[in-house]
Amino acid sequence: MSSNLPPTLPLEIIGLIVDILASDDVPDLQSVKTCALTCKAVLPFCRVHIFASISLVFISDFLGFFNALEHSPDIATCVRHLELGEAVVKCDSETELVLSGTESFARFAQMINTFTVLESVEILQIQYGTIRTYWNEIQPDMQNVIAMLIQAPTLKWLTLRKLAGLPVTCLTGLRDNLRHLHLYSVSIENVDRRPELAPARPIHLERYSINQKCFLATNILLEATSASGSPIFEFGNLKHLRIHSKRDIGVADEAFLYKLLETAGQLSTLELEGDSVRTLVKTSRLISARHKIPQTVVLCFSDVFGSGTIVEALLNLGENVLGAAKELIIYVKGWGWALGEIDNCSRTGERLDELLTNKRAWPHLKAVKLDMQTTAWNRLRCDGDSLEDVRTLSQSFIHTHFPALSSSTSISFSFATHLHVAEYVSGPAHVRTATNMFISEYVSIT
Numbered sequence: 001m002s003s004n005l006p007p008t009l010p011l012e013i014i015g016l017i018v019d020i021l022a023s024d025d026v027p028d029l030q031s032v033k034t035c036a037l038t039c040k041a042v043l044p045f046c047r048v049h050i051f052a053s054i055s056l057v058f059i060s061d062f063l064g065f066f067n068a069l070e071h072s073p074d075i076a077t078c079v080r081h082l083e084l085g086e087a088v089v090k091c092d093s094e095t096e097l098v099l100s101g102t103e104s105f106a107r108f109a110q111m112i113n114t115f116t117v118l119e120s121v122e123i124l125q126i127q128y129g130t131i132r133t134y135w136n137e138i139q140p141d142m143q144n145v146i147a148m149l150i151q152a153p154t155l156k157w158l159t160l161r162k163l164a165g166l167p168v169t170c171l172t173g174l175r176d177n178l179r180h181l182h183l184y185s186v187s188i189e190n191v192d193r194r195p196e197l198a199p200a201r202p203i204h205l206e207r208y209s210i211n212q213k214c215f216l217a218t219n220i221l222l223e224a225t226s227a228s229g230s231p232i233f234e235f236g237n238l239k240h241l242r243i244h245s246k247r248d249i250g251v252a253d254e255a256f257l258y259k260l261l262e263t264a265g266q267l268s269t270l271e272l273e274g275d276s277v278r279t280l281v282k283t284s285r286l287i288s289a290r291h292k293i294p295q296t297v298v299l300c301f302s303d304v305f306g307s308g309t310i311v312e313a314l315l316n317l318g319e320n321v322l323g324a325a326k327e328l329i330i331y332v333k334g335w336g337w338a339l340g341e342i343d344n345c346s347r348t349g350e351r352l353d354e355l356l357t358n359k360r361a362w363p364h365l366k367a368v369k370l371d372m373q374t375t376a377w378n379r380l381r382c383d384g385d386s387l388e389d390v391r392t393l394s395q396s397f398i399h400t401h402f403p404a405l406s407s408s409t410s411i412s413f414s415f416a417t418h419l420h421v422a423e424y425v426s427g428p429a430h431v432r433t434a435t436n437m438f439i440s441e442y443v444s445i446t
Helices: 011-021 029-036 043-050 059-071 073-078 094-100 102-114 140-150 168-172 212-223 251-263 277-289 310-319 342-356 374-381 395-401 403-407
Strands: 053-056 081-085 120-125 157-161 180-184 207-211 240-245 269-274 296-301 327-332 367-373 412-425 431-438
Touching: 011 029, 011 043, 029 043, 043 073, 053 059, 059 073, 059 102, 073 102, 081 140, 102 140, 120 140, 140 168, 180 212, 207 212, 212 240, 212 251, 240 251, 240 277, 269 277, 277 310, 296 310, 310 327, 310 342, 342 374, 342 395, 342 403, 367 374, 374 412, 395 403
Parallel strands: 053 081, 081 120, 120 157, 157 180, 180 207, 207 240, 240 269, 269 296, 296 327, 327 367, 367 412
Antiparallel strands: 412 431
């Protein structure tokens, strides 16, 4: 007997479809949510992606997520990335305390143990320019939440921003699964040089990021030892180091950087960001303290750039030890003031092209990637601020202004432009969907 019922897809196939929708760099979470509403059988496949990344920016977000956990505790087993925003961490006004209640924080701390797949935590996701938050100004229940989150046994990636007076025991209590540590404007209160709470094995960091306000904190981590006297943080396996220095580097800073770079004997990628040519060059010269040269050098030119241009920076950097790098990645942020005067911007591309293919300046280059925000890209082209023209990369323009790189048989050249946009999806638990909306992927010039 034939059936008039439409054919049905196996749940495994539906699960694969949901995985594909959520697998892009910018996942289609709206479609995943729509799938979740079709039937209960599909919900588990969707929930894994919907609650994979949670951003608690405001107290209302925290309360919504807390209530969701109380009604559906299995949500906790989906969370892989969690952010706590400034409003949540600094919840200290009477109105907010009445709204949230310290009991909520205490009960939330108890739930953290159920976050069995938590891999990444970011504390103080805040706006640029906000002053630092002092640890002793955070209420004790929230301190407990933060300490438990960053010491989660499954954690691999930790980012801390603008925290002052953080007890060293919070960091020495990190688990040995941690591989990526990023500190921005963080100071550490070093009250115990040999803490009892320490991982059974050293923490072998592979990626480490700091700005200039974290030099002292990093020195404390370099010297941190367990009760037995063994180092807690092992920088010898470091593969990727990012340093953002805004002001000029002093003698004390130089001594610290020498110590860090000598320890990082396996460094393969060095990323430098600065607000002037002088700062970038001085930081890079400290690399001469090491015998092994990073194969990949990443240079970030900030929006507020001091005297000098990208061309001058690359000329100076190529003349020192960084000239031995095989891959060079250049980010031009914001308005691209580092490109030079507006009247000379179109010439900048040709000067970069000439410099980077000059074997006397960068003799070992095998690959160059240039990534620019759209405003900087338009300044380079000197054709106004039309986003419509930016949406499709003009290969003819790239061939015109980067002729040597475009035709080089020894250097792989690729180019990308993007908008820098922070987007959040409203809902009971803010899910961060994207930090960058790419206008175009890297275009390889052949």
